[in-house]
Amino acid sequence: SQQGEEDPQALSIQEGENATMNCSYKTSINNLQWYRQNSGRGLVHLILIRSNEREKHSGRLRVTLDTSKKSSSLLITASRAADTASYFCATDEKGAQKLVFGQGTRLTINP
Amino acid sequence: DAGITQSPRHKVTETGTPVTLRCHQTENHRYMYWYRQDPGHGLRLIHYSYGVKDTDKGEVSDGYSVSRSKTEDFLLTLESATSSQTSVYFCAISPGVTEAFFGQGTRLTVV
Numbered sequence: 149s150q151q152g153e154e155d156p157q158a159l160s161i162q163e164g165e166n167a168t169m170n171c172s173y174k175t176s177i178n179n180l181q182w183y184r185q186n187s188g189r190g191l192v193h194l195i196l197i198r199s200n201e202r203e204k205h206s207g208r209l210r211v212t213l214d215t216s217k218k219s220s221s222l223l224i225t226a227s228r229a230a231d232t233a234s235y236f237c238a239t240d241e242k243g244a245q246k247l248v249f250g251q252g253t254r255l256t257i258n259p
Numbered sequence: 260d261a262g263i264t265q266s267p268r269h270k271v272t273e274t275g276t277p278v279t280l281r282c283h284q285t286e287n288h289r290y291m292y293w294y295r296q297d298p299g300h301g302l303r304l305i306h307y308s309y310g311v312k313d314t315d316k317g318e319v320s321d322g323y324s325v326s327r328s329k330t331e332d333f334l335l336t337l338e339s340a341t342s343s344q345t346s347v348y349f350c351a352i353s354p355g356v357t358e359a360f361f362g363q364g365t366r367l368t369v370v
Contacts, residue, residue: 154301179356179357181359190349190351190362190364191349191361193360196358240357244356245290245315245356246307246315247351247356247359249303250301251299251300252301252302
């Protein structure tokens with residue numbers, strides 16, 4: 149089974165609102181990453197947070213990590229139509245040399 | 260896209276035929292991955308490589324084999340294609356188990 153599970157599976161909001169997506173995972177990790185995928189294209193890396201970090205910011209993105217709950221959240225502030233995409237979390241398990249993705253959240257920003 | 264090329268980009272093949280997908284990189288990254296993406300399943304790891312001739316199975320490796328005889332190329336082979344292997348296949352590369360760069364994907368249809 150997949151390591152990461154995103155919640156919700158789909159999210160639709162108005163432009164300008166904030167969007168929050170959550171990711172839960174199962175094992176101990178070295179880091180957690182978030183990616184974006186525009187329709188039909190390859191994934192693009194957004195941000196990486198290490199297991200010893202609790203929060204990280206990059207522009208309009210804010211990521212939190214709670215290793216005790218094995219969960220992470222991605223907040224996109226002041227959303228724009230161009231943010232419409234699918235968002236995936238990915239984890240790097242401790243002791244494993246692989247990157248495992250979740251099922252993704254499909255975000256739609258309505259103008 | 261970060262020096263990673265997948266070929267072919269589209270392929271239609273018949274059930275029972277062998278198929279090889281190629282991932283080529285010019286970044287000299289150590290890690291290479293093959294994922295498949297299907298609706299409702301996100302990205303699932305098929306096989307990955309952490310060096311020349313060093314490969315390992317992912318979560319959905321049955322029916323697939325890989326080879327990495329040189330740093331720049333990672334080949335994915337479907338020994339005898341089945342309809343269940345109809346999917347979009349993505350290759351990714353990374354210097355460590357950190358930020359990954361994705362190819363544009365290969366859309367494979369098995370009829």
